[in-house]
Amino acid sequence: MLQCHNVLVLPFLVVFSIFSCNGQDFGYDGSEGPIHWGEKYQQCVGKHQSPIDIESQNVIEKSFPPIVYDGFDQNLEQVNVTNNGHTVMLSITKGEPPTVSGGPLSGTYAFTQLHFHWGQNDSLGSENQINHQSFPLELHVVLYNIQYETFKNALDYEDGLVVLSFLYSVSHTSNSKYNQFEEALDAVRDILASKEIDNFVSLDDFVGIDRGAYFTYAGSLTTPPCSEVVTWIEYQNTIPVSREQIHNFRLLYSHEGHLTHNFRPVQELHDRSIYFNRSDSVYSQNLNTVWALVIVFLCDKIFNII
Numbered sequence: 334m335l336q337c338h339n340v341l342v343l344p345f346l347v348v349f350s351i352f353s354c355n356g357q358d359f360g361y362d363g364s365e366g367p368i369h370w371g372e373k374y375q376q377c378v379g380k381h382q383s384p385i386d387i388e389s390q391n392v393i394e395k396s397f398p399p400i401v402y403d404g405f406d407q408n409l410e411q412v413n414v415t416n417n418g419h420t421v422m423l424s425i426t427k428g429e430p431p432t433v434s435g436g437p438l439s440g441t442y443a444f445t446q447l448h449f450h451w452g453q454n455d456s457l458g459s460e461n462q463i464n465h466q467s468f469p470l471e472l473h474v475v476l477y478n479i480q481y482e483t484f485k486n487a488l489d490y491e492d493g494l495v496v497l498s499f500l501y502s503v504s505h506t507s508n509s510k511y512n513q514f515e516e517a518l519d520a521v522r523d524i525l526a527s528k529e530i531d532n533f534v535s536l537d538d539f540v541g542i543d544r545g546a547y548f549t550y551a552g553s554l555t556t557p558p559c560s561e562v563v564t565w566i567e568y569q570n571t572i573p574v575s576r577e578q579i580h581n582f583r584l585l586y587s588h589e590g591h592l593t594h595n596f597r598p599v600q601e602l603h604d605r606s607i608y609f610n611r612s613d614s615v616y617s618q619n620l621n622t623v624w625a626l627v628i629v630f631l632c633d634k635i636f637n638i639i
């Protein structure tokens with residue numbers, strides 16, 4: 334992160350200062366839009382970019398070991414919510430970060446931040462799509478491989494990051510698990526505004542859905558520098574929120590006015606495979622056992638009758 338120490342007097346330098354200090358060298362429209370990112374960031378024109386359109390007819394079904402979510406059931410001691418001009422981002426300022434391991438991952442990954450992507454209206458906004466369908470909001474929970482010690486170091490390794498990605502659907506009722514977050518969202522509408530929250534709702538409650546079924550593929554950051562170091566885990570179930578809750582994201586400000594949209598278009602899959610883990614929940618395994626017993630019972634009855 335660049336620091337601003339100098340008070341610049343000349344207007345053009347002030348503009349330069351604002352842009353460089355805030356990392357405002359990419360946007361979602363015009364000459365700063367996604368199709369121009371590759372001019373400054375070579376990796377943005379790579380062959381393993383994100384997001385993608387996940388076509389369910391092309392996925393490979395695979396049973397991965399269960400994903401272990403450690404610390405996801407604990408409230409977060411203290412978090413900071415910031416409007417960085419590209420999105421609203423939540424990071425931990427006190428307490429141990431939650432971790433994930435297992436599933437398609439070959440290491441342990443520690444939480445570093447979460448943020449959102451949305452669109453001008455409820456018909457679009459998610460970055461990843463499923464069968465050409467967009468969703469109105471997408472949450473990215475970003476974790477780094479602890480063997481590389483820091484998020485920044487992890488950007489140099491292809492197994493450096495995992496993004497747990499959640500899609501949202503419109504519900505008639507408000508999702509009360511987002512009350513704390515929405516208060517912060519209202520408080521950080523101005524660019525670079527931030528707010529601290531003590532005892533923030535646990536990540537399990539924040540997502541609040543069964544995570545057994547997910548797609549997974551190798552991809553990249555969806556913003557510059559577009560590093561191809563991300564194992565994506567895209568959950569099939571959606572998180573319900575109301576139209577008003579989604580609309581509140583569009584009230585944030587960027588350098589160009591309201592931040593009405595911040596999603597990158599889908600990228601080519603190229604030579605990659607997408608895997609689908611149907612379910613790793615205990616409930617599902619139990620359900621399979623119940624079905625097996627029912628079939629054995631019915632066969633027994635049928636053969637006895639015959």
Ligand SMILES: [Zn+2]
Pocket residue numbers: 448449450473555
């Ligand atoms: Zn993101």
